Amino acid sequence: MTLGDLASAALLAAGTLALVLAGIGSALPRSPFVRLHYLNLASMVGAPLVLAGVVVRDPSDWFRLAVIGVLLVASSPAASAATARAVTRSRAGGQEPAS
Amino acid sequence: MTPTLDPLLGWLVVVLLVGAAGPCLVAVCRGAPVERLVALQCLSIVMTVGLVLLSVGFDRPSYLDVPLVLALVSLAGTLVFARFFGRAL
Numbered sequence: 001m002t003l004g005d006l007a008s009a010a011l012l013a014a015g016t017l018a019l020v021l022a023g024i025g026s027a028l029p030r031s032p033f034v035r036l037h038y039l040n041l042a043s044m045v046g047a048p049l050v051l052a053g054v055v056v057r058d059p060s061d062w063f064r065l066a067v068i069g070v071l072l073v074a075s076s077p078a079a080s081a082a083t084a085r086a087v088t089r090s091r092a093g094g095q096e097p098a099s
Numbered sequence: 100m101t102p103t104l105d106p107l108l109g110w111l112v113v114v115l116l117v118g119a120a121g122p123c124l125v126a127v128c129r130g131a132p133v134e135r136l137v138a139l140q141c142l143s144i145v146m147t148v149g150l151v152l153l154s155v156g157f158d159r160p161s162y163l164d165v166p167l168v169l170a171l172v173s174l175a176g177t178l179v180f181a182r183f184f185g186r187a188l
Contacts, residue, residue, distance in 0.1 A: 009107065016111050019145055023119030026141040027126040035137040042119075042144045050148050054155050061155075064163045068151065068170050072144060075174040079140060082178050086185035087133045
């Protein structure tokens with residue numbers, strides 16, 4: 001087993017652990033805002049770690065994997081902000097909340 | 100020729116499906132609509148990573164287009180649902 005294999009296995013295990021934590025956290029009966037934090041754990045930590053582990057393991061398709069990672073990381077803030085705004089507006093009865 | 104799955108990546112996919120996608124599926128079926136939307140977002144991320152692991156594990160690089168499209172479409176779906184829920188509920 002080479003150093004690259006060890007690094008790949010460590011990255012894959014850490015990313016999978018982060019994704020499992022995020023999945024369990026998203027299912028717990030808490031506020032939607034708390035769930036959004038777990039969602040960002042999945043998109044900002046878990047998915048990039050797993051994709052990095054895959055690239056270290058097999059670098060031949062690095063470009064498509066990088067595109068997937070950039071899409072997940074770059075789209076997460078916009079999606080979270082839109083969801084948080086929807087939560088706030090739905091609690092305010094569809095009206096724009098006063099800032 | 101029957102494709103074979105890499106054992107390490109296969110077990111990671113199993114762990115992801117049971118440990119992450121399962122709770123997200125449960126959360127998608129329960130609670131307020133916006134809470135379901137958050138769980139759906141998390142589920143789409145988990146499924147994107149799972150599809151990447153499967154395509155690499157089966158050594159089928161052309162299948163990487165599937166999670167690529169899923170990552171694109173899930174963002175659009177999230178924005179549409181967020182707009183709908185924020186306006187109507």
